Amino acid sequence: MNVNYRHIEDKILWNLVGSEDDSLAFGELHRRYAAKMYTLARRKLDDQAAAEDLVQELFVSFWLKRKEIRIEKDIDVYLFTSLRNRIISSLRKKLYEKSVSLHDIPDQTLASHSANPVQEEILLSELQVAYDRELGKLPEKSRRVFQLSRSGLTNRETAELLEITEKTVEFHISKALRILREKLNYLALIVALLSS
Known part of the structure; x- marks a missing residue:
């Protein structure tokens, strides 16, 4: 056959x-x-x-x-x-x-790292879990376009791969970003504050 x-x-x-x-x-x-x-x-x-x-x-x-x-x-x-x-x-x-080597790095750079790396790691882990959960809730087309764009493809390459227009790719990326920003804003803010 x-x-x-x-x-x-x-x-x-x-x-x-x-x-x-x-x-x-x-x-x-x-x-x-x-x-x-x-x-x-x-x-x-x-x-x-x-x-x-x-x-x-x-x-x-x-x-x-x-x-x-x-x-x-x-x-x-x-x-x-x-x-x-x-x-x-x-x-x-x-x-x-x-x-x-570490000897060539100024002391201020080393001192600027988080004072509580364990807490920061836990928060980053929680943020990743929340991100994965919210990503899974996106409409399939938006999720797929967003994941491809985050894997390193340009909008044009994503459009060619999925046989859609670049405008459609931009729409789905914007939609995904807006939804993820809304859902993850609180956790990301906490991580950003603790990391600074």
Whole structure:
């Protein structure tokens, strides 16, 4: 049987990958997202080879862990969030390699950190839980657009990926931000006051 994978939804493709080790379904997911992921990685890292390696490593890991990975979000959100995390790790590693020792940091900088890091950590944790809860309550389209925008995609890239206009992307991001701001304002204010 000859299956045309181009017309199959992402979630069904992922189910084929995970349950049947379907390399053609995996290839279709790669075809849909690899180039866009590479563009994002290259823009953020400003390094073509590092961007290529990062995307390739992500897809290799994705394939190797296909039996273990449980995707609760949309596939595109999962992929771009995974890529964002790898980009951040890569940038942190570069920063660490170039970092200065603590002896080179002025005493005022060290003293400016929170006086109660345990309390700050608890509040940040509560804020994250509240954020995740409120994000889950957003309308599906707004949530998906917002998550993609926060994974590092530009509005144009998000619009192309979801086949909507940039104005629609802007609308959904604004809507999500307004709702989240209203719901999380109190907790964020407390965290900001304790962190200063």
